[in-house]
Amino acid sequence: MSHPDQFLLAGVMGWPVMHSRSPMLHNYWFEQHKLAGRYLPLAIEPGKLGPALRSLAPLGFSGCNLTIPHKEKALEIVDEIAPTAKKMGAISCVTVRKDSTLLGSNNDGYGYIHALLDAFPGWKADAGPIVVIGSGGGARAVTMILSERGAKEIRLFNRTLTRSQTLQRDFGGPITALPWDERHNGLEGAALVVNTTSQGMVGQGNLDLKLDKLPKTAIVSDIVYIPKETPLLAAARARGNRTVNGLGMLLHQARPAWEAWFGISPKVTPEMRAMIEATL
């Protein structure tokens, strides 16, 4: 699709929002595709999401991404919710349709799985037990996509057991919520470990997870991307495990947004990744 007569607009609504790396990656694609357009950080206070989303169409925006604290609230505002977003209970991407109505979707799980497959193209979800740490929004995206991809066993550990039990109840399938104290032993025989908690992120504590029982063949991935190598990933790499950092999830979730907004399939390139990694 070409856009000769239009200045293309999209953005990310959050509060706060200035830390977001999304403008950098989307504006890289505008340059790559030689398109006149801009992706903006949109600082939207809680309580003002409704008017902000309703402004997208009159202002000529093709859509926007949503980040903390707007992902759940948007469910009440958009005109239609895509099935994945409905199941997840959160919207990460809003598309303005031709008739100015708003479609809410969620591309976080897509981002996670494509980052993993980008790093390890032959990877299969049914290769062995999967351990997921955490049960917040990120965990919902990761467990849903892993289940859809054929995971046979997902051991879910969260500090607050009731939250992981709710996730198990919502999604069912291969997911079992297990007590937090059992997380270290729960790594036995695992083929993949995913940290979806905020632990390991700059300014937060480190994730308390002893890797002794984890097979050396397992992949360890983190959805935290600041820093690019979390203490968990550093410890896993030091003992010989393969690792995937959280940046790929952020980069890949942006691809379906571009398809929806502009009818273009952009690529995640090594140059783009290096450009953003240099800022982490």
Ligand SMILES: NC(=O)c1ccc[n+]([C@@H]2O[C@H](COP(=O)([O-])OP(=O)(O)OC[C@H]3O[C@@H](n4cnc5c(N)ncnc54)[C@H](OP(=O)(O)O)[C@@H]3O)[C@@H](O)[C@H]2O)c1
């Ligand atoms: N790479 C990406 O594209 C991407 C996408 C989404 C999120 N993320 C990152 O993933 C992280 C989580 O995001 P989220 O949206 O899932 O957050 P969230 O919904 O607030 O969930 C936070 C999770 O972290 C756990 N947690 C917090 N403090 C903890 C502690 N001291 N010890 C153990 N567990 C703790 C929480 O456990 P409780 O339930 O017990 O509170 C919960 O499971 C953030 O760092 C975010 O930036 C990255």
